Amino acid sequence: MPLAGNLHTAETVFLFLLVLVALFAALAQRLKIPYPIVLVLAGLGISFVPSVPRIPLDPNLIFLVFLPPLLYASAWNTNLREFRKNLVTIAMLALGLVAFTVWGVAEVADRFITALDWKSGFLLGAVVATTDAIAAASIAKSIGLPQGIVDILEGESLVNDATGLLALEFGLGLLLRNETPTVAGGAIRLLWLLGGGVLVGLLLGVVIAWLERWVDDGPVEMVVSVIAPYAAYLAGEGIRSSGVIAVVTCGLYLSRRSAQFFSPTTRIQILGAWDALNFMLNGLVFVLIGLQLPYVMTGIRNESWPTLLQYGSVFSLVLIVLRLIWMYPASIFASFVRRKLLKQPVERPQGREIFVLGWTGMRGVVALAAAISLPETLGDGRVFAQRNLIVFLTFSVILVTLVVQGLSLPALIRRLGLAKTPGEGPDGEKEERYARRVMLRAAIEHLEAGARGGTSGAAASEAETHAYRELLNRYRYRLEAVQGVGQNLQGAGAALQRGKELQLDALRIERSTLIELRDNETIGDDVLRHLETELDLSEARLTTR
Template sequence: MQGGGVQAVQLVLLLLLVFVVVFGALARRLQTPFPIVLLIAGLALSFIPGIPRVTLDPDFVFFVFLPPLLYAGAWTTSWRDFSYNLVSICSLAFGLVAFTVLGVAFCARWAFGGFDWRLGVVLGAVVAPTDAIAATTIAKRLGLPRRIVDVLEGESLVNDATGLLALEFGIAMVVYGQTPDVGEAALRLCWLIAGGIGIGLVLGRLIEWLELRIDDAPIEITTSILVPYAAYLAAQAVRSSGVLAVVASGLYLSRQSTRFFSPRVRIQIYAVWNALTFILNGVVFVLIGLQLPYVLAGIRGQYGLRALLLYGALFSAVVVLLRLFWVFPGARLAYFIRRRILGQRENTPPARQIFVVGWTGMRGVIALAAALALPQMLSDGRPFPQRNLIIFLTFCVIVVTLVGQGLSLPVVIRALGLAGNEGANCELAEAQRIVLEAALRHIEEGRPRDDPRWAGFYDDLAQHYRERLEALADSPDGNGPEGHRKYVDLLREVMQVERETAIRLRNEGRISDEVLRLIEHDLDLREARMMGGVLE
């Protein structure tokens, strides 16, 4: 690569990171989910003359961005909640994807000139899967009830497999004129699922074995970053689902991580992954917005502006309505299976929660990458029909679902009277109470009865845990009474005095920078635990 090319790439990367930092901070100030702000920022930046043009390479998305983001989503997903909601997740990840593909194929054949069933299936498969990044980021940011977030997380982690399988068969129909065989499709789906999950679990078990034998933070952090790429590439190599391989390895290792991560490594690895996912998420959504000139360039001259706006609005409405049409009977079917077949004690899901699940169907970079990955030519050398229109319609769906539905979600939540995570807060408070009581019992049982020299240590430690229990008992959500908050504020002030004193000693030359960093590290850990609700 020539020097000018290297400098151009460096400039683009630098600008992307600057955009992510600036607009990420703006999103926090506006209290708006950052995917929405970054997408709008990318759209606005695409019109500014002189901004470097960045094309979105589908392979780059699938092999660089997708694995770590899916892995991070799987890592933070509760296996208990995922398995409990598995029927609902499958209803959306398999049933809704198939319903969307068929519904879009029917509507496209009727509404858009030049679309037949085969092209309709391709278009439906491109826009059917929701985006793991967009859906969960927005859902958590808006404080949706935990059950809804669990279902949306699970759906967005799994439905790429069925969507990409449908796209595979759709492309085969268009490019080669093949008619899919139902038996072949079923076997292919089974291999995608079984192969992907199997590879993910085998790799997860191998990494667990390795982690149990090392305790080195840099090595373990690097290994954790390599895992999703290894899972994805291994599954893709045998034509199974790389998506499910990443998800399976993430779920398994997350559940087992308490066995092999030391507290020191856990703190560092979470910090690294938080920064990594923020950067990748931010770059992805800015890149989506920056694709507007390329999308318009591909379609310009073939359709008038009015026709394009009409097509985009009509198609986006169809995609949104198809999801809403499915979720209500799908939720009833899932309820029937859980209660009547699986024997779970389950209440009928409220209609307002079902509606929110239907309204939270954001599309993102996976849909756009799938559209851009469509082949340019058919097997006979003719151009792929309606390729540019498919890309444009996909872009419209992303903007409408992410910006339109994302910005309207707070209004919908307030109108339906849906609360946040009260159940999760109560569960946290109950878990903290049980943990503290167990620690207090251990202190009392271990207290030496015949050696008074250590009595003071045990008394102080026991009193510390009793105070934490009392603070917890005074508040059902575990936030503590006003006096406890005052104690936390005072402790924070005292720790700030410690920091300032250590800095003064360094500035006076009485201690080295290394000693200052050690003191700051200790204070940072104490404050991080305090802010997390666990006081030292």
């Protein structure tokens, strides 16, 4: 009976949270504000209502249930080509900035926050040093940031978990066991966190990609795609490496290979299901952040509200300033390495772009879960008195970086001239037009060869010739439109009653050409996914009765 009661309570709470997500996400759309910001504020406001059920944030729920699929979805949608190009810049943020932030917070806490010493400040810095992949992906894209900045932000938030985890291990060792970390030990541990995570993610990705060759059923493949992030995370944590890096690696690898092993119908089903799942989990996460205020305030009894607000505001400002201070020399150094040593054709970073990168260091639920997971007692049995203040300051940083910085970003990028104008096409539009031309020309050459009897070696019959001509005219029209106007032809490729086999053959030529363009890095993964969706829809219309 108690089990049934607990299940009923959990079901009620889950339904309550889903209603909040749906209601306030719809409101965010009407207000034209990124929905994570509205959901956090909604949760914060609802937390003051006495009759609303209190929903504590369980760190295990975040790390084991929410985090793997959300990271997997972010990695799946990452442009691998741009990730590799920006790797030096990402490393300067994911490695250097994390270390600089931990050191800076420890120094500020030791000198200016009376309740904290250097060790507890180091631990606080480790908790808040890493940006959040969930927040970066959810907000940065929705406010019109240039794609180049979004690529760097996403790459940073996907990779910096390993250094954040290492800093957290060092901080706990300092505080609980009075251990002093060494440079050699830290380097070896970091290499294992990164290398072990990559190895596990790649191994699991190869196994899943091999299994996918024998499966072509949408529901089954959806189940496999949900299992993948959890298996990668648990395997990575099982060998004491980074579970997050394992999930990210697995997602990047399978996203790259999915162009070969997913059928068009299956891909449409899976991407639609993942869009819904990703939105639901994201929404629940941001609502839960806002609802944590009563628990954050529970252990703080000796400080007044004005003092706490001052602590939270000043500390959030310190964290923002530390990021901005690091961004300028790090961006210049990364640009020098890329241009002079790696011979990449990149422009020098502009001051306004560096400032926006520095302004978008958003923290999210992972930081709050890390703070809540801190032990309540020290190694010698004494109460960890600073824990409640660390949780409060972490909560304050999340609110400021998500809400204040998130709301200010649209006006900031317009002010700096980085916003897209209404008549401007999406990033990668030139690549997309080029890819369309190459794909259509390849399909036309294939059809012309077939009309001449080049594909089978025999002359085409009158009926076949008519079907070839009809389809060739459609493809030539599409090519002329792409060359002349360069617009997206959403209705192109509609099914014809006759010549269905020829159309499918031509679509497969387009698909193989598209994958070849991606593999030789003529186009990026984002362009491939966009055009691949059009091909999937066209092929699904032809194969579904």
